Amino acid sequence: MNTKHTFILDSVSKAFTQGERTITVLDNLTYTFDAGRSYAITGASGSGKSTLMHILCGLDTPTDGLVYFDKLNINKFDVRQRSFFLNKNVGLVFQEPLLLTELSVIENVMLKGLIIGYEYAQAHAHALKLLEKVGLADKAHMHPRSLSGGQQQRVAILRALFNKPPFLLADEPTGNLDDIAGRVIVDLLCEYQREWGMGLIIASHDAQVAQAMDIVLRLHDGNFCL
Ligand SMILES: Nc1ncnc2c1ncn2[C@@H]1O[C@H](COP(=O)(O)OP(=O)(O)OP(=O)(O)O)[C@@H](O)[C@H]1O
Numbered sequence: 193m194n195t196k197h198t199f200i201l202d203s204v205s206k207a208f209t210q211g212e213r214t215i216t217v218l219d220n221l222t223y224t225f226d227a228g229r230s231y232a233i234t235g236a237s238g239s240g241k242s243t244l245m246h247i248l249c250g251l252d253t254p255t256d257g258l259v260y261f262d263k264l265n266i267n268k269f270d271v272r273q274r275s276f277f278l279n280k281n282v283g284l285v286f287q288e289p290l291l292l293t294e295l296s297v298i299e300n301v302m303l304k305g306l307i308i309g310y311e312y313a314q315a316h317a318h319a320l321k322l323l324e325k326v327g328l329a330d331k332a333h334m335h336p337r338s339l340s341g342g343q344q345q346r347v348a349i350l351r352a353l354f355n356k357p358p359f360l361l362a363d364e365p366t367g368n369l370d371d372i373a374g375r376v377i378v379d380l381l382c383e384y385q386r387e388w389g390m391g392l393i394i395a396s397h398d399a400q401v402a403q404a405m406d407i408v409l410r411l412h413d414g415n416f417c418l
């Protein structure tokens with residue numbers, strides 16, 4: 193169980209300056225995300241959902257405030273520590289599946305395992321089991337582009353979850369999919385969330401996604417309207 197893990201935003205603000213104009217996207221935001229629960233981040237286009245996701249995973253830094261994973265200040269990580277942190281603790285999924293087209297479907301799934309030192313055969317066997325579970329075992333040796341958008345997104349999710357991270361962060365994971373393919377993705381994420389008590393944080397416009405989460409947080413004027 194990963195229930196002890198937390199992401200903490202402590203008085204986080206983020207402003208962007210363009211020429212003479214500064215816009216405050218996140219304004220003194222404080223919140224704790226617990227592993228074991230699922231969260232939807234909703235809000236109008238431009239309300240700062242993606243900005244918040246980037247700050248949570250350390251791909252961007254706050255203008256003010258602190259972000260902790262457990263007791264670690266993630267903005268203090270150097271490049272090597274950040275990459276270790278992302279491999280071990282946080283799976284990332286985006287609107288585009290972003291599969292590596294130089295690799296086969298199964299090689300995409302096993303990538304994180306190889307990075308942290310699995311034997312190739314061991315990683316391959318584990319990836320095949322994951323693909324079987326989502327009905328894509330027969331596509332294992334295909335080129336990622338030969339899969340549909342929904343199938344590619346399932347592969348991207350398996351890649352993000354290969355190491356059973358305590359948290360999965362997904363930014364509009366169903367944004368390119370129709371309702372049915374989107375539902376498959378949401379069900380898959382919820383199933384894994386329950387399987388090992390993962391924390392799931394999804395930024396989405398999609399009401400179907402928000403409904404399926406334990407907690408819905410709406411961003412407005414730089415903060416959550418609870
Ligand atoms: N790198 C940047 N430089 C300047 N402004 C930025 C940058 N990134 C985001 N912004 C601005 O911050 C605001 C929030 O953008 P963000 O992408 O977080 O919104 P969003 O809620 O994810 O929107 P959408 O629903 O359209 O994906 C927008 O006004 C955007 O123009």
Ligand SMILES: [Mg+2]
Nearest residue numbers: 241242243363
């Ligand atoms: Mg966005």
